[in-house]
Amino acid sequence: MTLEELQYPIGKAHIPANISKKNIENWISDIERFPHELEYLVRELSDNQLDTPYRENGWTIRQVIHHCYDSHHNSYTRFKWALTENNPVIKVYYEELWADLDDSKNGPILLTIDALKGLHAKWVYFLRGLSDKDLEKTFIHPSGNEAISLKKNIGIYGWHCQHHYAHIAQLMIRKGWK
Incomplete structure (x- = not known):
């Protein structure tokens, strides 16, 4: 596999210029299912497997899982800012530095998966309540x-x-773990 295929296994994000209600419903469904699908995927991995990078010089599985919570928590906050402020400039967080912190490098994944379940349940409830006008708001x-x-x-x-x-x-497929 090429470095780009390892970095972007499903390709880069392609968001259509004209976003339909069906697109939004599908994306919200993806967000809703993610914590449960992730938990099922990694449920039997050992600590050694969790500490394996997904590519050379890449994050470990453990870091990827913790990154997802960090990123999604920040995104949820960005939605709130966009709805309560006029086109706010959001604060950037340095995901590489966050992934290098001890909780991301060594923390138990079950804490984060449980946090993702709660966050995503709340986020999905929130997203499904947005009006068409709300969806046009920006940051x-x-x-x-x-x-x-x-x-x-x-x-x-x-x-x-x-x-x-x-x-x-x-x-997991490349390593024969799945």
């Missing part, structure tokens, strides 16, 4: 200075769930 990501609509961000995070699930699942 500014300082790295690109582009306004990102909430409906686009739902697509980004539906993809994000599948993207990191594929990192783990493909490593």
Whole structure:
């Protein structure tokens, strides 16, 4: 596999210019299922397996799992900012540095999977209650200075769930663990 295939096992996110209600429903469904599918995928992995990088110089499975919580928690907050402020510039978090902290490198994954279940249940409830007008609201990501609509961000995070699930699942297949 090429480095790009290892980095982007399902390809890069492709969010359509015209986002339909069906797109949004599918993405929310992806977000809803993710913690449970992730738990099922990794339930029998040993600590040694959890500490295996999904690619050379990549994060370990453990770090990927903790990253998903960190990223999704930040995203949930960004939704709240977009709905309570006028086109806010969001705060960037340095995911590489967060992934290098002790809780991400060594922490038990079950704590994070349980946290993901709670976060995603609340997030999905929240997302399903958004109006069409709400979905048009935006925030500014300082790295690109582009306004990102909430409906686009739902697509980004539906993809994000599948993207990191594929990192783990493909490593497990390559290693013969699955």
